[in-house]
Amino acid sequence: MTSTKIPNALAIDINRAAAAPVGEQIYASVRQAIVDGRLVPGARLPSGRDLAAQLGVARGTVRVVYDRLTAENLVFGAGPAGTRVCAQLPLSATHDEVPLDGPLAVFHRPFSSAPQPFQMGVPAHDAFPAKVWARMRTRAVRADAAAYATYADPRGEPALREQIAALLAVSRQLQCHPDQIIVTSGYRQGLMLVLTALHAHGRTAWLEEPGYPLARRALELADIAIAPVPVDEQGLRVADGIVSAPDALLALVSPSQQAPLGMPLSAARRHALLDWATSTGAWIIEDDYLGDLQLEGRATAALAAGDGAERVIHMGTFSKSMSPALGLGFVVAPRAIAERLIEVAAILCPAPNRTTQLAVTEFVADGHFLRHLRQMKALYTERRNHALACITPFLPGTRAAGLGLIAPLPPSTDANAVVGMARAQGLAPEALSKWYLQSSHAQHGLLLSVTNLRPDNLEAACATLADIVGLH
Ligand SMILES: Cc1ncc(COP(=O)(O)O)c(C=O)c1O
Known part of the structure; x- marks a missing residue:
């Protein structure tokens, strides 16, 4: 019997x-040889038996590699002519294209890396209850693996929706039935769900000025006209909205x-x-992204709580209270549109990842969630006070807002230049102007989250920022 040598x-x-x-x-080597063109189209691969013998591995190992390459249309079985490289490689096999970076310009990068000092929108990495969470996730994975191979409830796991309804009653004074709750992958998905269900395309939406940049982009992508409504010390200037887009x-x-202003x-x-x-039949989307994670005093009740709130669609997220890596949030559907929202969710964006849902259910039910929130409030308050004391000397007028600070910059200082230099030094402040639709109306300053300012990096981060600001 002849044997084929490894080319x-x-x-x-x-x-x-x-x-x-x-x-x-083995898979990576063969694949690379094909993608690089070292193995040309039509080239014959060694037989599985020969390759296994020459590499000293089991034949099954090579068979799995060849099956995988076949499934990826990189090689094909030519019967007695052996396994050969395909004439036309699939496009995704070649990696020499320019990466598509542009479309995600509004996001902080890199993704899935440790949060940087001052980075907005992320909770404290060092304070995440990793051990308890890992335990609950492990149990959830087992429970999920033993579950029937069937469709899960597209609104989200009933037990999780019950826990969320109970949490909302306690911490947001919002009474609702678990059936009104639709579990989502976060605020962004909730927004997409509502815009779709309400046929918002071509209509107008009020947006706080300043307001969440991703919500602005969502409206633009959905072809919804934006009416920026200014915010003052009492919040949204409703009368201005009524004048500009009644x-x-x-x-x-x-x-x-x-x-981001915090009031x-x-x-x-x-x-x-x-x-x-109520009088115009409009809908209010309540972005309750911080829930009751309020550092001073008690959070006010949800806007969706109480009488007169039938037109409020409440949206919560676990992104700030736990972690954005969970990818979990929820919508509380007003009864008048609940059926429609649920139908759209069930068909276009069913509740995500059952394992995460089960783990969060246990985390909440066992009291870990409320305990974690209490601990985070204390921790963030401490970090914020320390940061305020460090930053006020070089940026007077700095004040607390949400889980961060707003630091006014001198008029001659270029906020984008400060942000660029800070990024190069591993810090992630944001220019406040990015949160405005009309940059000519923007307050001039920086947004500085305090969540990831730890005792071991806080003073150095503030000192570096002071140096950068001093240069401009
Ligand atoms: C204003 C605002 N709303 C909502 C969210 C949460 O979004 P998601 O639930 O999609 O992570 C964030 C996160 O940064 C935010 O800043």
Whole structure:
């Protein structure tokens, strides 16, 4: 019997001490040889038996590699003519294209890396209850693996929706039935769900000025006209919205703690907003991204709580209270549109990842969630006070807002230049102007989250920022 030698072009180096399994290493070598063109179209690969013998691995290992390459349309079985490289490689096999970076310009990068000092929108990495969470996730993975191979409830796990309803009653004074709750992958998905269900395309939405940049982009992408409505010390200036866009379909607001300025919507403005929505048939989207994670005093009740709130669609998220890596949030559907929202969710964006849902259910039910929130409030208050003391000397007028600080810059200082230099030094402040639709209206300053200012990095981070500001 003849045996095929490994062609020279197919350099396979197996490192048995490496973390990657041997099969993975063989696959990567063969794939690379094909993608690089060292193995040309039509080239014959050694038989599985020969390759296994020459590499000293089981035949099954090579068979799995060849099956995988076949499934990826890189090789094909030519019967007696052996396994050969395909004539036309799939486009994704070649990696020499320019990466598509542009479309995600509004996001902080890199993704899935440790949060940087001052980075907005992320909780304290060092204070995440990793051990308890890992335990609950492990249990959830087991429970999920033992579950029936069937469709899960597209609204989210009933037990999680019950826990969320109970949490909302306690911490947001919001009474709702668990059936009104739709579990989402976060605020962004909730927004998409509502915009779709309400046929908002071509209509107008009020947006706080300043307001959450991703919400602004969501409206633009959905072809919704934006009416920027200014914010003052009482929150959204409802009367201005009524003048500029009286027949808007939607108002996007963050009533509990305005994002990013931090003030609650005053009682008078709440009434005015609810009255406007009731009288015109508009819908209010309540972005409750911080929930009751308020550092000073008690958070006000949700706008969706109580009488007159039938036009409020409440949205919560676990991104700030736990971690954005969970990818979990929820919408509380007003009864009048609940069926429609649920149908759209079930068909276009069913509740995500059952394992995460089960783990969060246990985390909340066992009291870990409320305990964690209490601990985070104390921790963030301490970090904020320390940061205020360090930053005020070089940026007077710095004040607390939400889980961070707003630091006014001198008029001659270029906020974007400061942000650029800070990024190069591993810090992540944001220019306040990025949160405005009309940059000519913007307050001049920086947004500085305090969540990841730890005792071991806080003073150095503030000192570096002081140096950068001093240069401009
Ligand atoms: C104002 C505001 N709303 C909502 C969110 C949460 O978004 P998601 O639940 O999609 O992570 C954030 C996160 O940074 C935010 O800043």
